[in-house]
Amino acid sequence: MIDLAYRPVAAVLVSLLAVPLIVASRRRPGLRETWTFLAAAAKLGLVASMLPTVIGGERVDAAPLELAPGFALHLRADAFGIVFATLASALWLVTSVYSVGYMRAGKEPRQTGYFVAFAVCLSATIGIALAANLVTFLVFYEVLTVATYPLVIHSRSPEAKRAGRRYLAYTMLAGQALLVAVVWTAAIAPGEELRAGGFLAGRAGPAVLVAIFVLFMIGCGAKAALLPLHGWLPDAMIAPTPVSALLHAVAVVKAGVFGCLRIVGWVFGIDLMSKLGLDLALAVLAGTTILVGSVRALAQDELKRRLAYSTVSQLSYIVLGAALGSAPAIAGAVFHMVAHGFMKITLFFCAGAIHARHHLSRISELKGLGRRMPLTFGAFTLGALGLAGTPLLAGFVSKWQLGIGALDASQPIYVAVLLTSGLLNLAYFFPIVRAAFFDGPTATETQEAGPLLTGPLLLTAAAALLLGIFPDAVASFHSLAWQVAGEIASSPPQLAGGAP
C-alpha cells in the first residue's frame, strides 16, 4: 500500500494519470469509461484511507514541494479538508455512473473531452481540499476554473458561449483578486501556512487586513455565489446536467465556500474577524444572499435555474455559519457542505433524468410526471424536503446546528433568516412535487430513465436520508464537523461584531 505520507499527493494525481488513458481509449467508450471509474474509485479509496487517521485527531501531511522561494505546494489532510475531499470523490464516483447514462442517452458529442475535463476538475478539487497553504489553494483554485470552462461550453451553442464568457468573467476577476490577496498575505506574513485560529492577527493595521479580507471574499465569493457575484451560476446551467450536478452543486461552488471558511477560520481566525467587525459584515451578506437567492428561485420556470438559485441561497448557509463563528455554527456549516451536496445532487440528477427520458426542462411541463417517474420524483421529494430542513433528513441536522449557533453568537435574527429560507424552500419546491404527483394526466405505465440515471439519484437520496437519521453513518461526517468546530470556533458565548 502507498505510504500514508504520499496519499494526499496520490489522491490529487490519480485522476490526472487517468487523463492520457482516457484520451488513448477515445475510440472505445467502454474502456474509456472504465478508466474514469477506476480513477474515481482509486481517488475515493485513497481519500477514505486517510479518514481513520484524521478522525483520530491526527493530520496526514505530505512533504512540501518548493516551486519558488517562499512558494511551496503543500498538501495536508485535516478534518475540514478530508470532509470536502471525501464528499467530492464519493460524489464523483456516483456522477461518473450517471454521466455515462446521461451522455449515452443524449448521444452527446465530445465525450472524451468531457471525461478528461472532469478528471482534471476532480484533481483540482482534491488539491483545493487538501491545500495546506494559501499558495497551493490558489494554484488548484485557478486550475479548477480553467478545467471547468470546457464543460460549461460543452454544447458549443451560442448560449453556452455566452454562459462560458460570463463564467470566466466572474471567475477570472475573482482569480485576480485572490492572487493579490494571497500575495499580499505572503508579503505581510511570509512563510505562514493555514493555521487553525488564523495567523494574520497583528501583522498589519486594520485597514490593510480589511482590504485583504475583501479581496479574499471576492476571490472565493464568486465561486461561492455570494451576492453580488452569483450571476454566473444560473447561466452556467446550460452545461450538461452531470456537470451542473457535480461541479456547480458540489465541486466548484463548494470550493468557493470551502475557501471562505478557510479564510475565516485558518487565515484570519474567528477572534480577528470579530475584532475587525468582519464577522458582522459577512453575516449580513450571507443572510441577504440566503433570502435573495430563495426569492429569485420562486420566479424561475426552468427547473435547473430554480435549482441554481436554490444553490446560491443554500451556499450562504455555510458562509453564515463561518461568520457566526460559534462552535455549533461552524459544525452546522461544515455538515451543511455535505448535506447540501447530497441533497442538491439528487435534485440535479432528477432534473437530468427527466430531461434525458422525456426531454422536458420547464417546471410548467412537469405536471403528472411524478406518476410516470415515481422513483425519480420520490427522490426529488426527499431532496427538496431535506433542503427545506425537514427532520429525518440531512438538511435538518445542519440547519438545527446553525440555528443553535446563531443563538450562541447572540444573533437570533439569523434564526429567523433560516426559518424564512426554509419556508421559501418549501414554497418553490412544493409546487413542483404537488403538480408532479397530483396534477396532469394519470399515468398508465412507469417511464423512468434508465438504471444508470435512476440508480445514482436513489443512492444519493438514500444517503441524504441516512445522514439525517444517523449523521455519523457515512464517513463520520458529523464527528468531523464537530472536530472542525473544535479547531477554529470561538469559545461560547460570543458577542459578534463587537469592539475589543
Added chain:
Amino acid sequence: MRDHLPLLAIAVPLTAAMIAPLLGRSSVALARGLAILASLLTLAAALGALAASLAAGPVRYALAGWPPPFGIELVVDPLSGSVASLVAAIATLVAVWGVPSPDRPGGGVFWALFLLLVAGLVGIAVTGDLFNLFVFLEISALAGYALLGAHDARSRVAGFRYLLVGTVAGSFYLLGVGYLYALTGTLNMADMAARLPAHAGSPLVTLGVALIVAGLAAKSALFPLHGWLPDAYAYAPPAVVAFVAAVASKVSVYALIRILFDVVGSAGPLSTLLGILGWTAAAASVAGAGMAIAQQDFRRLLAYSSVSQMGYIFLGLAIGNEAAFTGALLHLVSHAVMKANLFLVAGGVLWRRGGCRLDDFGGLSRQMPVTTTALAVTALSMAGLPPTAGFFSKYYLVLGAIQEGAWWWLGAIVLSTLLGIAYLLGVLERAWFGERASDEVGGELPPRLLVPIVTLTAAVLAIGLFNQDLVEVVLRHALPASVR
C-alpha cells in the same frame, strides 16, 4: 576553451552568415541546415559560458588580445549568458521551423541575414564595451530591417518605418554614449562604472543617460514609442516575426538593465528615470492590452500584446526590489518563449489556412488539435494562470509591487491581466466554437512545423514547474548588485 566561449558565440553565427549564401546557391535546405547547426553551436557556447560564469565568476575575453579598457572586452556573466542562451535557443527552434515557402529567390541570403541577426543579438548580450554594443545593435537592426521588410509590398513599408525609428533610436544611443565618453574618456562598461561616480550630478551625465534610455526604449517598443511594431510584425514572414518578437526587444531591455544598473548606477538620475519608466510601463501594459482586444488579425493582436507584456518587464525594473526584478527577468525569459510559440502557431494557421485573421481560427480544434492545445497552454500562460511560466513571473511582480506599496502599478498589472484574458479568450473561443471553412484540406501541421511548437509549449510548462531552479540557480545571480 572556457575563455573563448564568448567569442565563439558571436564568431560562429557570423562565419556561418558568410557561408550561407554560398550554400544557398546549390540548395536552400543546405543553408537552412547550416543555420540550424550554427544556432546549436551558438547555444552550446552560450550555455557553456553561462555555466562557467555561474561556477567561477564572469568569463572575460579581450578581443585580439588587447586588454581592457583600451581593447574591446566580451563579458559573460549570469545575466548576459542567460540572454545569449535565450537568443540562441529560440534561433535554433525557428531555424528548424524554416521558411514555409522555400521557393523564394535568394533563399540562402535569407539565412545569411538570419544568422547575422543572431550574431548581432548575441553580440549585444556579451559585449562589455558601449560602442561595440552600438555596432552589434546596428548589425542586428540592419539584418532585422531586411528580414522583416523583404516579404511583400506592405512589409516593405513597415520595414522602412522600423528602419527610420530604429536608426533614430540607434543614433540617440550613440549620442548618449558619446556624451559619456566625452566625460569619462572610456567606452569600456566596467571602466565607465568606475569613473562615472566622479561626475555624478553633472547635467552631461543626465543627458547622456536619458538619450541612451530613450534610444533603447524605442528599440524595445516601449509605449508610446511602439508605433513601428504592429505593422512590422503583421506583414513579415512568421518565422522571422517569431524570432524578432521573442528576442529582439528582450535584448534591448537587457542592454538597458546593464547600462542603467551596472554602468550608471547611482551616478545618474536613476530613481527619476525608473519612475518615468514605471509610469510609462504601466500605461503600456494597459494600453497595449486594450488595443489588442480590438484587433482582428492575430499577428497584430500579438504585437499589441507584446507592447503590453514588455510593460510588465519595465514595471518590474521600475519597482526595483528583489522580487519585482526577479519577476521582470523571469518574464523576460518566459515571454520570449511564449511569444515565439504564439507566432509560430500563427504561422502554422497561416500556412494551413492561408490567412491569420481571427476568423481563420474557426474550428481549429478539430483540424489541428495539437496546435490548438499548444495555443491554449501558451495563452493560459500569457494570462498568468498556474502552473505555467506566466503565473510565476506575475506572482513575483505582484509581490514586489505590494512590498513597495506601488498600488497604482499593481492595479495596472491586474487590469492588463484581465484585458489579456479577454483577448486571448477571444482567439480560443474561435478555435473551439467557430466553423471550419468549407475548402479545408489536411489535418495537423507537419512535423517540421509542429516540433518547435511542441518544444516551446513544453518549455512554457517546464519554466513554470521548475521556475524555482531557474530563479535560484541562474536568475538570482543575474540580478544587479544594487538590487540583491
